[in-house]
Amino acid sequence: MTRLFNDPAAFADEMTDGFVAAHAHRVRAVPGGVVRSTATPPGRVAVVVGGGSGHYPAFAGLVGPGLADGAVVGNVFASPSARQVTTVARAVDRAAGDGGGILLTYGNYAGDCLNFDAAQDELRAAGLAVETVRVTDDIFSAPPTERDKRRGIAGDLVVFKIAGAAAAEGRTLAEVTALARRANDRCYTMGVAFSGCTLPGASTPLFDVPAGRMAIGLGIHGEPGFAEVDLPTADGLADLLVDRLLDERPADAGTRAAVLLNGLGSVKNEELFVVYGRVARRLAAAGVAVVAPEVGELCTSFDMAGVSLTLAWLDDDLERLWLAPADAAGFHRGTVALGPVEAGPVATAGAEPEQHGPQWRFLAVQPAETPVADAASRLAAATAVEVLTAIEGTIDAHADELGRIDAVAGDGDHGIGMQRGATAAATAARVAYERGAGVGSLLTAAAEAWAGRAGGTSGALWGIALRRIGETLGDAGGPTPVTMALALRAARDGICAAGGAGPGDKTMVDALIPLDVAYAAAAGDGASATDAWDAAASAAEKAADATRNLLPRKGRARPHAERSLGTPDAGAVSLSLIARTVHSVLIERNTR
Structure with missing residues (x-):
């Protein structure tokens, strides 16, 4: 299990801080992540990678010449926020001077897609040339006919390496993007696990594998496998991996392939070498020429005991780029001219950095001016502060349970993500209120803080919810x-x-729609705000409980749909808890 941590909610921030301190000659901290500390040639395409923490050397460990120019660092097993993506992307674009454009590339997960796409839209609106390549190498997460639904796992390294090398050659953004997509289209990975991983602060792993058994098709966020078989010998495992991947070999694959045998956290290199010996023999017998194989920890999942094998079929261009020099903290090849180290101190203006770590101080800066609000809106803003503070307490009290629910078929990060988001929103709301904000501006500040701090799908969606509510209510008059x-x-x-x-x-939509309908019906019948919230919370609670009978069709739980039967959706449950908290605060205010 993961034993060394302080505050689990601050783990990603403290990890990033220590990583930068250890590798200051390679990377420097910027808002939302890290960028290379050595000079980037002017006018060159910038490659930005990213995702949740817990996978080192992915993603921060892959920043350096010949690889990525920047990495967006999300919370543990959670996608980074859109704001983190935009700030890292802007930093690398500035470092490149008259930049040649930005390629965003990351694993294909719902939260990453939502936040990176939002960032791409914002960057394009600002006049920057931006393209995206999503990695989809996990063969067990969707059938070949639905390749766009597959997850990105250890194949991330292949796609990132190809993109970084193409950018280093001076290729255009269109060319870098096309080569990265070609690499992804020819990249296939299969993973297995012998035990689950344990998140910082958790007392149990996200899933268990019985003794003497092996889970097939696991994800790198602690998602369980799709099937269990008896634990094979090292040769038996190699045969299973090679056979299954060769079954997916594309018709135009050729005979040359990059091969990655990846340890997911607890399998030692010596064990991997035993497995790789058989992998190499099997591939040679199949007529496959292995090009620059990599054996070791390349894309991990904390302390998970597991292994994945990646085959990436190479053509002449892809092989040249795979073999090109690179120098990053977690990946080296050949000799790279590093260039001068750039000075890059980052301003630390913001809220309570000593309590929230380096990423918080970059992402919690309040707007310079607060719109004028009338007395009624200020009174509503005071209520909103109470509500958000109470929500913070509710989520704190239920974070472990929300994580447990989420871990049944997902990655177990919902509780921590909601905790970080609710805490950030409550803090931002208190600061905004002290600055004289009305309810609309206060909720908008809380929205930005929630989305920026939590990351993940839920962080983005709660940011949207608070922002839309704030925009509708505004700073004139109190809400009815x-x-x-x-x-x-x-x-x-x-x-x-x-x-x-x-x-x-x-x-969460399965609880949100009943909540919305119930509130609107009660308000239409002339109910007070307190009574309307009571009706809404009751509807949300009933609907959230009913999700235990549904099969997920969206998000990380989708590939493990059957496992979730009997367990409610974590997002729906957290929404119902928040709705009831709002009602409780209104009751308390009415009794004063």
């Missing part, structure tokens, strides 16, 4: 049940549009 009904409908529409989920998909 009718205007709050309009605000909740705006939040619902924003979440459904951004997340793409609908009723029956086993997401």
